[in-house]
Amino acid sequence: MDTAVTAKKKWWAGGYSPFNVSYGKLMMWYFLMSDAFTFGALLIAYGTIRFSSPSWPDPNEVFKSFPGMGHAELPLMFVSLMTFILIMSSVTMVLAVHAGHMRDRKAVAKWLLLTIIGGFAFLSCQAWEWTHLFHEGAWWGRNPFLNADGTQASTNFTNFFFTITGFHGLHVTSGVILNIVILANVLKGTYDQRGHYEMVEKVGLYWHFVDLVWVFVFTCFYLL
């Protein structure tokens, strides 16, 4: 069981996994690093275009609606709720991983289920926001919002918004699907047979990464 590296062992000499983590976890880390570059490239492209534009729509003017609140101007409220949901689902995911270390099958199932619910809640929020913006006339190639200085805005704003939040939403969707698969395996007892709950950790890494990306999307689109 002990994987600690003593003076005699060498990281790369074979026989066990480098860096004291399993192969699967290591590769998940490298995948996430490459995915970070993909998101980074998208966000930097957005920043470049925004820097190259003389003026840009004010996010507080665009994102000011809240479901059921009619035309009340509530900038940042809805997206704060979405952020809270995602942070919360990250917490339940860590608790699932933690329960996995304890090999507590019931607790893993409970926390995973809450994580899945959080994921669905986030996706529902995003679906509502997209639908709302669509009805206001915003979509790829269409931008009804004026620039902050009152001039006509280009479609860059909506194109980047829908592409980047869409790409992030796609990640959330696949995260939810992975979580459901893992939950099914937990309930079947697959990981008890295997003797460890490492799959929960690997999917957990992915799930936290989705949360991490959202932190940056939140800042870039709603705060700056």
Add this chain to the structure above:
Amino acid sequence: MEHTHTAAGHETAHVDSSTKSIWRTFWILLCITLVEVGLAFLHLEYGFLPRVVLNAIFIGLTIVKAFYIVAEFMHLGHEIKNLIMTILIPLLLFIWFIIAFLYEGDSWKNMRKDLKPGTPVETPKIGPAVKPGHV
């Protein structure tokens, strides 16, 4: 591969402390988000803090949040140093990436402004028309 996962016995010793640190991280993330939203509102309502300062604070706080998610939730802070380095060192490319591209974007904006049709032509500073020692 069966032997490469985390030793369960080692973990049981830290039941309380590890659950505690999870919730501590949660409160830190929540508080930072609330501070960000609060600052944004103060700016909207009262024009508190100039936009540049505010943006710097937002970016700083975002990086703090990213640190807590990666170090605590993703457990990278507790992995061995070499693993941390293989992840973080490639990400340093972002520093160059961000500076280079935003500088480029700003340059486009200035060129569009300066070269817009109808913009009065200032004293030419480049091109063959300028004779050495003329300016």
